[in-house]
Amino acid sequence: MASFEKTFTLHVPSSTENLAMIRDFVSSIGARAGLDDAQVLRLALAVDEACANVIEHAYGSEQFHEVTIHGELDNDELSFVIVDTGRHFDPAHLQSESVEELVKQRKSGGLGLRLIRTIMDDVQYRIIPGEKNELRMTKKLHKD
Amino acid sequence: MPSKFQVTQRPHGAACILAIEGFLDAHTAPEFEKAIEQAVQAGNVRLVVDCARLTYISSAGLGVFMSFLEDVRERGGDLKVAALDANVYQVFEVLGFPALLDIEPTVEDAVTRFEGA
Numbered sequence: 001m002a003s004f005e006k007t008f009t010l011h012v013p014s015s016t017e018n019l020a021m022i023r024d025f026v027s028s029i030g031a032r033a034g035l036d037d038a039q040v041l042r043l044a045l046a047v048d049e050a051c052a053n054v055i056e057h058a059y060g061s062e063q064f065h066e067v068t069i070h071g072e073l074d075n076d077e078l079s080f081v082i083v084d085t086g087r088h089f090d091p092a093h094l095q096s097e098s099v100e101e102l103v104k105q106r107k108s109g110g111l112g113l114r115l116i117r118t119i120m121d122d123v124q125y126r127i128i129p130g131e132k133n134e135l136r137m138t139k140k141l142h143k144d
Numbered sequence: 145m146p147s148k149f150q151v152t153q154r155p156h157g158a159a160c161i162l163a164i165e166g167f168l169d170a171h172t173a174p175e176f177e178k179a180i181e182q183a184v185q186a187g188n189v190r191l192v193v194d195c196a197r198l199t200y201i202s203s204a205g206l207g208v209f210m211s212f213l214e215d216v217r218e219r220g221g222d223l224k225v226a227a228l229d230a231n232v233y234q235v236f237e238v239l240g241f242p243a244l245l246d247i248e249p250t251v252e253d254a255v256t257r258f259e260g261a
Contacts, residue, residue: 016171017146021201024145041200041231048202052170099210099240109201111239118238 006032006076014055014065014084022051022069029071029087033078033141039049043078043139045117049112050082050135058086058133079122079138147171151179157257159224160188161251165197168205177208180223180258181249184212189221196227201235209245224254233239 010025012018025042059065068083085105087118101110117123120137127133149172150165160183168176183191193209209223216223224246228236236242248254 008257009183016169019169019171019202020147038231038234042234045200045202045235048169052202056170088210101246111206113213114239115235 005072007073008071009054010069010071012067012069013063014059014067014086015063016052016055016061018067019048022056022067023048023067026071029073029078033073035078035139037140046116046137047080047085049116050080050137052092053112054084054086054133054135055083057089058084060087068122076142077140079136082135082137083132088091088099088127149175151176153179153183156251157255159190159192159255161194161254161255163197167200168208169200169202170196170204173204173208175206179212180208180212184216184219186240189201189216189219190258191216191223191259192248192251193219193225194227194251195225195229195232197253198229198232201232203239205258206235206239206241209215209241213245222258224248224257226251 008025008029010022012021026044027040030043036044047069051069054067055061065084065086070081070083072079072081099103116137121140122138124136125134126136147167147169149167152163154161154163162179162183163261164176166172180191209225226248227250230245233247234249246254246257248257
């Protein structure tokens with residue numbers, strides 16, 4: 001098969017009301033990549049979680065910022081890169097409490113990142129100080 | 145084009161049913177949270193969330209379940225989940241919720257569990 005690469009980009013204001021649009025964008029690319037309905041839904045969930053984190057935490061729910069989602073599709077994998085210019089966080093520092101502990105403490109933080117890590121094959125976070133933050137998540141299309 | 149979500153409440157035997165419909169994400173979770181809060185404030189601690197028409201859930205929605213679970217249990221009640229679609233159930237499962245929550249196949253089953261308690 002000849003190699004190919006396609007990129008897609010969506011810019012949206014940083015409001016949770018745009019999460020539905022983001023999921024539609026991701027679902028279209030997932031379907032184009034040949035994923036089945038259940039896989040497409042999980043992919044949309046992973047990107048939804050990442051974007052909701054950006055909107056609520058990086059931008060503190062301020063709606064006048066921008067969230068950029070790049071979809072990159074090639075023969076072997078599908079990646080989404082979420083770009084923001086808000087407060088950065090280091091996922092490595094996120095506490096790995098059990099869900100039982102979180103319930104006792106009435107905390108739901110960190111669940112989204114757990115979902116992202118479960119759904120995607122690779123997750124990388126890059127901070128470019130004073131410029132932007134990038135969360136890159138990749139799904140392999142043909143697993144051995 | 146925000147996410148479509150709706151929650152309706154009805155009494156059913158010993159329980160209060162909250163039927164949720166559509167997409168439960170970070171945008172719609174506050175509406176769900178408000179509905180549960182109102183039900184609990186009205187004295188309902190035996191809650192069944194009917195998910196038969198729920199097509200999507202993200203962690204923001206799961207967080208709402210988490211935030212009320214201990215409260216209603218401390219008051220002698222429970223928050224049970226019923227009629228989950230396979231894709232939605234998978235999200236609950238990935239995060240280990242089946243070990244924390246009583247998830248029943250139907251609303252009737254969930255209500256019966258309360259009546260037998």
